[in-house]
Amino acid sequence: MPTLGATPVGERGAIGLAPRFAWMDGRLIEWPSAHLHIDTHCVLGGLNVYEVVGAFWSEARQNLFLFRVEEHLRRLHLSAKVMRLHLPFSDAELVEAARALVAANEFREDVGIRIVAYFGAGPVFSYRPEEISTGVFMTAKPVGQGRRPGLHVCTAGWSRMPDIAAPPRVKAGANYQNVRLAQIQAHVDGYDDAIMLNSAAKVCEMPLANIFLVRSGVVVTPDVSTGILEGITRQTVLELAPRLGLRAVERQIERSELYAAEEVFATTTLTGISPILSIDRYTVGRGTPGPLTERLQRRLDDETRSESNLAWVTPVYDRRASP
Numbered sequence: 001m002p003t004l005g006a007t008p009v010g011e012r013g014a015i016g017l018a019p020r021f022a023w024m025d026g027r028l029i030e031w032p033s034a035h036l037h038i039d040t041h042c043v044l045g046g047l048n049v050y051e052v053v054g055a056f057w058s059e060a061r062q063n064l065f066l067f068r069v070e071e072h073l074r075r076l077h078l079s080a081k082v083m084r085l086h087l088p089f090s091d092a093e094l095v096e097a098a099r100a101l102v103a104a105n106e107f108r109e110d111v112g113i114r115i116v117a118y119f120g121a122g123p124v125f126s127y128r129p130e131e132i133s134t135g136v137f138m139t140a141k142p143v144g145q146g147r148r149p150g151l152h153v154c155t156a157g158w159s160r161m162p163d164i165a166a167p168p169r170v171k172a173g174a175n176y177q178n179v180r181l182a183q184i185q186a187h188v189d190g191y192d193d194a195i196m197l198n199s200a201a202k203v204c205e206m207p208l209a210n211i212f213l214v215r216s217g218v219v220v221t222p223d224v225s226t227g228i229l230e231g232i233t234r235q236t237v238l239e240l241a242p243r244l245g246l247r248a249v250e251r252q253i254e255r256s257e258l259y260a261a262e263e264v265f266a267t268t269t270l271t272g273i274s275p276i277l278s279i280d281r282y283t284v285g286r287g288t289p290g291p292l293t294e295r296l297q298r299r300l301d302d303e304t305r306s307e308s309n310l311a312w313v314t315p316v317y318d319r320r321a322s323p
């Protein structure tokens with residue numbers, strides 16, 4: 001009998017190509033058997049917190065590298081703390097599970113690893129965390145086409161939800177209804193994606209990415225009090241910019257600055273840096289990826305695939321056992 005909701009191995013499902021194995025609550029599990037009951041808070045209310053960690057393939061080193069996994073786990077802990085969700089696994093166990101999952105699927109290409117800590121079974125009309133079980137599951141899937149060459153975006157009619165209502169710095173599944181509305185509207189209106197403003201009309205972020213612009217040669221991104229997810233790639237770009245001799249600042253950004261910018265780009269774990277070529281049909285710069293965007297892209301690419309910065313990367317395959 002077919003298993004309801006399960007994508008057959010090797011076929012494209014709701015969130016990409018289905019691999020052989022998932023990981024759930026302490027063990028590797030065949031993909032079609034990776035189920036969570038319908039009567040759980042995760043399924044009913046989207047009550048989970050999660051991370052998407054990149055594992056990037058280095059042809060030169062014949063290995064996959066998890067990029068900044070410690071920072072992802074730190075953010076997972078913050079999300080779990082605010083949600084009052086107890087994480088039943090240690091960081092060391094989660095990193096080992098992520099490596100084991102990727103290795104079991106024998107990936108030799110860029111992979112996105114989704115780590116989801118969820119609220120499970122408990123009374124449905126109470127949110128008391130002590131009455132609800134928790135667990136963790138992981139999926140790992142090839143990134144596929146990877147980086148997007150250039151985006152044509154709009155400013156969204158839906159604003160980013162304020163910190164006082166549902167903090168965007170918490171990466172909770174339920175928070176994604178907000179950005180989803182903006183992304184879908186952008187697609188319906190013929191754009192690749194959307195830039196969201198906050199309720200004070202300041203530039204905030206994109207549905208699944210942070211945003212940067214370049215003005216007079218300075219790299220600028222909204223500061224963390226704007227109401228954004230504090231992206232790991234955003235942080236990486238802020239750290240890499242000075243190493244390339246660039247000034248990078250975090251501050252509030254007005255909507256019309258988007259139209260005045262020389263360059264605009266988006267940052268996110270799996271696709272890195274994506275140039276934005278037009279906003280609300282205003283051309284950004286010359287309508288081609290800008291020179292600073294491309295320099296940062298190259299540097300980020302180098303960092304994600306190498307062992308040059310040992311603090312940032314964790315190899316997946318043990319050298320001696322590597323396939």
Ligand SMILES: Cc1ncc(COP(=O)(O)O)c(C=O)c1O
Pocket residue numbers: 052179205206207208209210228229230231232233234267268269270
């Ligand atoms: C709302 C939102 N903002 C920003 C980002 C980028 O964050 P990171 O660079 O950590 O992937 C994401 C990632 O998915 C996101 O969902």
